[in-house]
Amino acid sequence: MIDTAAFQGKTAKFYTLGCKLNFSETSTFARTLYNMGVREAKKNDIADIVLINTCSVTDVADHKCRQIINRMVRQNPGAFVIVTGCYAQLESQTIANIIGVDLVLGSNEKANLIQYLSNAWNNIEEKTPIDNTQKKTYHAVKTKDITSFQDSCSRGNRTRYFLKVQDGCNYFCTYCTIPYARGFSRNPPIKSLVKQAEEAVAEGGREIVLTGVNIGDFGRTTNESFLDLVKALDNVKGIERYRISSLEPDLIDDDLIEYCATSEHFMPHFHIPLQSGSDEVLKLMHRHYDRALFADKILLIKERMPNAFIGVDVMVGCRGEKPEFFEDSYNFIDSLPITQLHVFPYSERPGTSALSIPYIVDPREKKHRANRLLKLSDLKTQTFYAKYIGKEANVLFEKAARGKSMHGFTDNYIRVELSPTEAKEEYDNNIIKTQLGNFNFDKTALKAKIIL
Numbered sequence: 001m002i003d004t005a006a007f008q009g010k011t012a013k014f015y016t017l018g019c020k021l022n023f024s025e026t027s028t029f030a031r032t033l034y035n036m037g038v039r040e041a042k043k044n045d046i047a048d049i050v051l052i053n054t055c056s057v058t059d060v061a062d063h064k065c066r067q068i069i070n071r072m073v074r075q076n077p078g079a080f081v082i083v084t085g086c087y088a089q090l091e092s093q094t095i096a097n098i099i100g101v102d103l104v105l106g107s108n109e110k111a112n113l114i115q116y117l118s119n120a121w122n123n124i125e126e127k128t129p130i131d132n133t134q135k136k137t138y139h140a141v142k143t144k145d146i147t148s149f150q151d152s153c154s155r156g157n158r159t160r161y162f163l164k165v166q167d168g169c170n171y172f173c174t175y176c177t178i179p180y181a182r183g184f185s186r187n188p189p190i191k192s193l194v195k196q197a198e199e200a201v202a203e204g205g206r207e208i209v210l211t212g213v214n215i216g217d218f219g220r221t222t223n224e225s226f227l228d229l230v231k232a233l234d235n236v237k238g239i240e241r242y243r244i245s246s247l248e249p250d251l252i253d254d255d256l257i258e259y260c261a262t263s264e265h266f267m268p269h270f271h272i273p274l275q276s277g278s279d280e281v282l283k284l285m286h287r288h289y290d291r292a293l294f295a296d297k298i299l300l301i302k303e304r305m306p307n308a309f310i311g312v313d314v315m316v317g318c319r320g321e322k323p324e325f326f327e328d329s330y331n332f333i334d335s336l337p338i339t340q341l342h343v344f345p346y347s348e349r350p351g352t353s354a355l356s357i358p359y360i361v362d363p364r365e366k367k368h369r370a371n372r373l374l375k376l377s378d379l380k381t382q383t384f385y386a387k388y389i390g391k392e393a394n395v396l397f398e399k400a401a402r403g404k405s406m407h408g409f410t411d412n413y414i415r416v417e418l419s420p421t422e423a424k425e426e427y428d429n430n431i432i433k434t435q436l437g438n439f440n441f442d443k444t445a446l447k448a449k450i451i452l
Helices: 020-035 058-077 088-091 094-095 108-124 177-184 190-201 226-234 256-260 278-284 291-302 323-335 363-386
Strands: 011-016 049-054 080-085 103-105 136-139 159-162 207-211 241-244 269-275 310-315 340-345 392-398 406-409 415-420 431-438 444-452
Touching: 011 020, 011 058, 011 269, 020 049, 020 108, 020 159, 020 207, 020 269, 049 058, 049 088, 058 080, 058 088, 080 088, 080 108, 088 094, 088 177, 088 444, 094 103, 103 108, 108 415, 159 190, 190 226, 207 226, 226 241, 241 269, 256 291, 269 278, 269 291, 278 323, 291 310, 310 363, 323 363, 392 415, 415 431
Parallel strands: 011 049, 049 080, 080 103, 103 136, 159 207, 207 241, 269 310, 310 340, 415 444
Antiparallel strands: 392 406, 392 431, 406 415, 431 444
């Protein structure tokens, strides 16, 4: 039983690291606390509660998590500090030993965060900013015992809603700790997700992004399929746009591509992790496809949806990536009609089987390879954008600070910029017809004019 009276008038601060899924979950926590009477603390105020949702995708991410935890403790003396997320699952005791941290929750316990908070809040003695000697608790079960699923459909400070449809992963790629941090693949029933989408409509939602760890694996828990989910959500009245956050190449069904090509509401926008365009490296990574399959999926998408925006994840400098393998990967990526690259330098992760691969890439060479791919990405993105200069497009705009440019996205995810003189509050969360102009000053968006 949660005693909400104990939280009336309290304030909270939130800090999220990592993926869109984490941001969606944090937003859900914030909304739940708000419904219990907790308001968000102002920037320079000292909060009563601090919630940090962590990431552990790289060693750099771990280091940043520790920095943020210490900073939030320091800036909010006496606050009740909760740490959850992937790093909390993998290093729960380490985090619990950080002075100022009160409660650490792993991936299984995160779904019951409010109950854990209520129990600890009622049992803890008053904490002072001087000694921080209060008793701390941490909870994290083994990977095989992570079975809970936390529903999450929230927009946070953005126009788009993020609907969590799946969690966990069964792939165990050699470089990755996510299955250990998030557990095995699991999902709620389609009926539950449709209901959450309908609730987003009731709140004024226009666009939903489907998020998860490996969403193409949807249905493993409920004997349904990702295509079943897509079809069900497509029938929800009121949502004008859906985007699919990330799909493994081997889980992109040709029937799914065909359905999205004819759907009015699923946008021509895909995000597909490649990781490497070298078959030799893909084998070392224990990926579930080769580059021929990847190319087939990209070409089929572009055949059925010529205007599709395709984002691709690429990892550089992983163990075993010899120079000739990288060049092979670079040339393969260059040959494909993709729109943008998300480039990630490889990071050594304790406990992963990649550590047994003997060839190690020098850090300077790793950086050099990443910069080459980032330049290629800029070229591909700008080439894609340039095709739409002078054309009309419907843009879903997002709220902007007064006197600032307003931004939004076309159906195929071209970022659009509206000048402060044309921006109006009533455009926020509305789809407006625009004329696309030339690039803005840093070439991150196309300027636009409203078509009256």
